[in-house]
Amino acid sequence: MRRLLGFNLLTAVxxxxxxxxxxxxxxxxxxxxxxxxxxxxxxxxxxxxVAYIVGVIGFLAGLGFLxxxxxxxxxxxxxxxxxxxxxxxxxxxxxxxxxxxxIQYLLGIGAFIFIGGLNAMLIRLELMRPTHLVWNGNNYLTxxxxxxxxxxxxxxxxxxxxxxxxxxxxxxxxxxxxFPRIEALTFWLLMxxxxxxxxxxxxxxxxxxxxGYAPLSEQANMGMDAYVAFFALVGLSMTLLGLNMMAxxxxxxxxxxxxxxxxxxxxxxxxxxxxxxxxAPVLISVLLMLALDRTAQTGFFNVQAGGSPYLxxxxxxxxxxxxxxxLALPGMGILLEILPVFARKPVWGxxxxxTGMLGISLMSWLVWQHHLFVSGINADLRPFYMLxxxxxxxxxxxxxxxxxxxxxxxxxxxxxxxxxxLAWIFNFLIGGMSGVFxxxxxxxxxxxxxxxxxxxxxxxIMGGLIFAFFGGIYYWLPKxxxxxxxxxxxxxxxxxxxxxxNSTFGPLLVIGFLGMPRRVVTYAGYxxxxxxxxxxxxxxxxxxxxxxxxxxxxxxxxxxxxxEMNPWGSKSIEFSLPSPPAVHNFDRIPTFxxxxxxxxDDGAGIGQRPVIAPARPTR
Amino acid sequence: xxxSHGRKLAALTVIGTAIVLPLMVFVLGPNMPPGKDTxxxxxxxxxxxxxxxxxxxxxxxxxxYLIYALWAFRAPKGxxxxxxxxxxxxxxxxxxxxxxxxTISVLFLAVFxxxxxxxxxxxGGGGGPNPVAKPSGAVLPIQVIGxxxxxxxxxxxxxxxxxxxxxxxxxxxxxxxxxxxxxIHSFWAYELGVKxxxxxxxxxxxxxxxxxPQTFQVRxxxxxxxxxxxxxxxxxxxxxxxxxxxxxxxxxxxAPVSKYLxxxxxxxxxxxxHRG
Numbered sequence: 039m040r041r042l043l044g045f046n047l048l049t050a051v052x053x054x055x056x057x058x059x060x061x062x063x064x065x066x067x068x069x070x071x072x073x074x075x076x077x078x079x080x081x082x083x084x085x086x087x088v089a090y091i092v093g094v095i096g097f098l099a100g101l102g103f104l105x106x107x108x109x110x111x112x113x114x115x116x117x118x119x120x121x122x123x124x125x126x127x128x129x130x131x132x133x134x135x136x137x138x139x140x141i142q143y144l145l146g147i148g149a150f151i152f153i154g155g156l157n158a159m160l161i162r163l164e165l166m167r168p169t170h171l172v173w174n175g176n177n178y179l180t181x182x183x184x185x186x187x188x189x190x191x192x193x194x195x196x197x198x199x200x201x202x203x204x205x206x207x208x209x210x211x212x213x214x215x216x217f218p219r220i221e222a223l224t225f226w227l228l229m230x231x232x233x234x235x236x237x238x239x240x241x242x243x244x245x246x247x248x249x250g251y252a253p254l255s256e257q258a259n260m261g262m263d264a265y266v267a268f269f270a271l272v273g274l275s276m277t278l279l280g281l282n283m284m285a286x287x288x289x290x291x292x293x294x295x296x297x298x299x300x301x302x303x304x305x306x307x308x309x310x311x312x313x314x315x316x317x318a319p320v321l322i323s324v325l326l327m328l329a330l331d332r333t334a335q336t337g338f339f340n341v342q343a344g345g346s347p348y349l350x351x352x353x354x355x356x357x358x359x360x361x362x363x364x365l366a367l368p369g370m371g372i373l374l375e376i377l378p379v380f381a382r383k384p385v386w387g388x389x390x391x392x393t394g395m396l397g398i399s400l401m402s403w404l405v406w407q408h409h410l411f412v413s414g415i416n417a418d419l420r421p422f423y424m425l426x427x428x429x430x431x432x433x434x435x436x437x438x439x440x441x442x443x444x445x446x447x448x449x450x451x452x453x454x455x456x457x458x459x460l461a462w463i464f465n466f467l468i469g470g471m472s473g474v475f476x477x478x479x480x481x482x483x484x485x486x487x488x489x490x491x492x493x494x495x496x497x498x499i500m501g502g503l504i505f506a507f508f509g510g511i512y513y514w515l516p517k518x519x520x521x522x523x524x525x526x527x528x529x530x531x532x533x534x535x536x537x538x539x540n541s542t543f544g545p546l547l548v549i550g551f552l553g554m555p556r557r558v559v560t561y562a563g564y565x566x567x568x569x570x571x572x573x574x575x576x577x578x579x580x581x582x583x584x585x586x587x588x589x590x591x592x593x594x595x596x597x598x599x600x601x602e603m604n605p606w607g608s609k610s611i612e613f614s615l616p617s618p619p620a621v622h623n624f625d626r627i628p629t630f631x632x633x634x635x636x637x638x639d640d641g642a643g644i645g646q647r648p649v650i651a652p653a654r655p656t657r
Numbered sequence: 658x659x660x661s662h663g664r665k666l667a668a669l670t671v672i673g674t675a676i677v678l679p680l681m682v683f684v685l686g687p688n689m690p691p692g693k694d695t696x697x698x699x700x701x702x703x704x705x706x707x708x709x710x711x712x713x714x715x716x717x718x719x720x721x722y723l724i725y726a727l728w729a730f731r732a733p734k735g736x737x738x739x740x741x742x743x744x745x746x747x748x749x750x751x752x753x754x755x756x757x758x759x760t761i762s763v764l765f766l767a768v769f770x771x772x773x774x775x776x777x778x779x780x781g782g783g784g785g786p787n788p789v790a791k792p793s794g795a796v797l798p799i800q801v802i803g804x805x806x807x808x809x810x811x812x813x814x815x816x817x818x819x820x821x822x823x824x825x826x827x828x829x830x831x832x833x834x835x836x837x838x839x840x841i842h843s844f845w846a847y848e849l850g851v852k853x854x855x856x857x858x859x860x861x862x863x864x865x866x867x868x869x870p871q872t873f874q875v876r877x878x879x880x881x882x883x884x885x886x887x888x889x890x891x892x893x894x895x896x897x898x899x900x901x902x903x904x905x906x907x908x909x910x911x912a913p914v915s916k917y918l919x920x921x922x923x924x925x926x927x928x929x930x931h932r933g
Contacts, residue, residue, distance in 0.1 A: 443748070447742055471712045478704060483781050486782075486852055487845070560886040
């Protein structure tokens with residue numbers, strides 16, 4: 039009983055709920071009946087926003103995030119680490135060990151992605167019929183909106199959260215992240231955000247999809263506030279995560295780990311982190327404007343008050359387009375990390391791949407108005423955005439050629455992580471090629487806002503990011519937990535998922551070409567056959583996740599077959615550590631040789647494993 | 658200069674492209690959306706075909722490469738010992754060739770797309786209040802007003818009469834002036850090759866000329882709230898004579914209510930915000 043008291047998840051949840059109701063009460067005091075607007079609608083957005091804010095503060099205080107700043111203010115000496123002891127308890131609270139945070143991320147984000155995936159199943163259920171089947175219009179739109187928002191919000195940290203937090207410090211030869219407390223904060227902010235998004239169901243849901251276009255988001259009911267609070271917290275988490283990653287990679291590299299020797303996963307993380315730090319504040323700003331419009335009745339996006347819906351669209355996509363590369367880049371990093379191991383070759387064109395990643399990172403800022411090709415804004419600038427959008431396929435092409443070149447004359451072994459990586463190449467190829475139709479302005483007239491664009495981004499994000507995510511799980515999870523996954527179940531998972539994925543989204547490209555808009559609850563009757571096919575495929579796709587879940591729970595909780603130190607024969611440094619690595623990672627800080635991918639060398643060449651340096655004072 | 662593997666791969670790519678390219682040009686291309694009912698739509702079908710042609714060699718190359726690599730470069734079955742492949746860290750000529758081909762293709766696509774946009778093949782896309790490319794000759798303006806959750810159509814040259822059905826004459830250049838009374842909608846006439854967002858306070862113009870009498874689907878393509886999925890209707894292209902009699906009939910039918918409409922304007926003051 040005594041162990042339950044103190045700063046842990048239980049306290050956090052209790053304080054979060056108490057905080058919510060305190061904020062709710064407080065919000066009603068601020069507002070009162072004096073503001074006629076809220077009195078007339080019965081929808082007190084001010085109270086709900088205050089409730090969310092106080093609730094989140096209570097949640098974080100319960101986890102113990104205020105202890106350190108408060109004790110420092112009281113003049114106590116600084117402590118660097120918190121709760122890095124052994125035991126299951128460290129996963130249920132504030133822990134500054136980057137490896138614990140990585141596993142927390144994997145489980146926490148995994149749970150919310152599972153909810154997002156369930157929403158997708160319910161959406162496809164409704165689309166089994168051209169007219170109304172299960173959900174009414176409001177529930178359907180809420181499902182669509184929560185699915186999109188949950189996925190786009192949570193998956194921003196889908197790879198950086200679990201894998202970069204866990205492996206970037208190890209790969210650069212560090213013992214921890216630059217800001218361990220901020221690292222833990224990013225995770226718990228995300229959990230608070232996900233919970234807030236789920237509360238939208240209690241307030242009537244929201245009808246805007248993940249884009250939240252004003253003025254629709256301004257006339258929406260109180261459920262919209264959950265979207266605003268969710269995405270703002272995600273933005274805060276992203277900014278902090280990106281800053282932490284950048285600081286870690288810039289300042290904490292071990293001797294010998296120069297920029298030209300960074301593993302490509304670290305480069306992928308770095309280019310993503312730069313985008314996160316620069317893009318997420320724009321999101322926070324635009325959501326702050328939306329929140330003010332909804333509460334204080336400012337008129338940023340209200341035409342009558344001198345505002346403009348274009349302002350929202352512009353600001354949202356200035357964040358939103360870098361955002362989709364925030365989703366894609368870490369997947370490219372994982373791809374180029376896995377391919378050399380199972381092709382038994384160094385990365386082909388290392389500098390080209392790095393140029394590609396940084397090029398994407400830079401150019402993603404120049405393309406946002408291709409989301410507004412038919413909106414009537416800046417019509418004269420459409421050729422420029424067409425050019426910039428098509429130019430971004432050049433750095434993406436670098437990633438492709440590096441991946442393909444790595445396979446050339448290799449000794450390819452089709453393990454589960456390798457299968458997911460090869461599928462990445464196939465899926466992203468289709469995603470990229472379908473993007474050409476969207477980038478071409480005349481052609482975009484048909485495909486814009488149709489199921490074609492929806493299938494396109496699912497090919498790049500699910501076919502790219504999620505496949506890389508699973509590749510990363512099968513590749514790294516035995517290292518992270520110390521227990522093997524079942525390879526046979528992994529292969530079943532892969533093949534079912536790969537076939538069902540293409541069988542779901544391939545036809546959707548055609549359905550979009552045939553004229554079905556996104557986010558509709560009804561569609562033309564002649565499209566029913568194709569939609570039924572897609573729905574059944576989607577259910578199979580969902581079922582493949584159950585295979586994975588079974589594999590995960592069975593091998594990690596029940597079977598528990600200890601993992602070898604280096605099951606794949608990888609020459610990356612994390613595979614020279616025990617599974618799982620010790621809390622302090624390295625007994626001695628390693629020094630790194632000149633080649634991060636020393637495959638195919640006989641030891642006399644330039645490639646060499648990282649060597650453990652003689653004892654030297656560290657920190 | 659190419660290795661044996663390289664020669665085989667190049668040959669397979671050329672053969673594959675030679676097989677797929679005619680299929681793209683002659684089979685898939687003509688069937689690309691949005692169809693052949695208007696000049697704009699035909700232009701978009703042509704654009705789509707060109708895009709298919711440009712992307713075919715790349716797609717074929719990458720797919721052939723993947724299949725070839727999995728066939729030729731697999732570790733022998735049962736090989737348990739880890740044997741490394743050759744440490745090839747890059748190949749300058751291949752990298753330069755890839756960079757050159759992709760750059761040329763991309764620049765071609767951008768120039769091609771821009772010319773097509775100015776040559777009116779993209780005129781069906783909303784071009785803002787003052788579109789860059791305007792069709793020559795007389796234009797019939799029709800205002801498309803989006804509101805939750807239907808489109809209405811106003812004919813300013815016919816006394817500003819407003820109808821719930823869209824009827825346009827064939828062989829006549831039409832200018833759709835798309836605007837909204839509340840949230841953002843998008844006017845999508847699929848068969849015509851027209852899509853233009855309806856923004857409150859914005860006059861978004863798209864041009865089209867229909868070739869022959871037909872029906873076409875109109876759907877809202879931007880999420881606009883509760884009944885977005887039900888915001889569709891069917892439009893008609895009719896002969897000029899039929900159009901003249903139709904619009905005359907509407908004018909007299911709606912005369913009692915037309916006088917209560919606000920005077921014709923490019924945009925209207927949206928309704929005060931209300932919660933749905």
